[in-house]
Amino acid sequence: MPLLDPEVSDQLGMLQLLDDATAFRSSRLEQLCPDCRGRRKCTEHAFDQHLVEVYKARYAAAWAEAFTAMDPGDVGELMQADDMPPTAVMLGAAIAARLREAAASGPVVTELDGQLVVIELDGQDLIEHQLLPAGNESPPPAPGISERKL
Numbered sequence: 001m002p003l004l005d006p007e008v009s010d011q012l013g014m015l016q017l018l019d020d021a022t023a024f025r026s027s028r029l030e031q032l033c034p035d036c037r038g039r040r041k042c043t044e045h046a047f048d049q050h051l052v053e054v055y056k057a058r059y060a061a062a063w064a065e066a067f068t069a070m071d072p073g074d075v076g077e078l079m080q081a082d083d084m085p086p087t088a089v090m091l092g093a094a095i096a097a098r099l100r101e102a103a104a105s106g107p108v109v110t111e112l113d114g115q116l117v118v119i120e121l122d123g124q125d126l127i128e129h130q131l132l133p134a135g136n137e138s139p140p141p142a143p144g145i146s147e148r149k150l
């Protein structure tokens with residue numbers, strides 16, 4: 001199965017890059033510093049704080065741009081999952097869109113979470129079937145994908 005559309009892949013890469021950059025600068029801000037005076041930051045940490053704000057603003061803009069290419073229903077459903085980071089929501093929506101595209105002309109076999117599955121469309125809903133039974137306990141379906149027993 002082909003990879004994500006290059007443009008979508010770039011958008012997701014930018015979201016992840018900004019996530020990582022924000023996490024890096026935030027962790028620097030959390031370190032104890034003998035030169036910071038309470039809320040008054042030293043030059044180095046004031047710059048970190050500035051960058052965190054810049055990264056967060058860019059992230060919000062990049063997320064909004066990526067959102068315009070996604071199915072709002074997929075995004076809404078994924079956002080209801082507890083603790084799902086916004087970048088993971090966008091990745092899930094991109095995967096759902098790609099699966100929907102791939103399954104448009106009939107069921108497709110692909111690998112999700114290490115399991116071979118058959119994906120087919122029921123209207124606009126993605127239906128996932130286990131290709132091989134993995135024992136008594138089936139893993140939960142991937143977010144945004146409903147499961148129907150055969």
Ligand SMILES: [Zn+2]
Nearest residue numbers: 033036042045
């Ligand atoms: Zn400092």
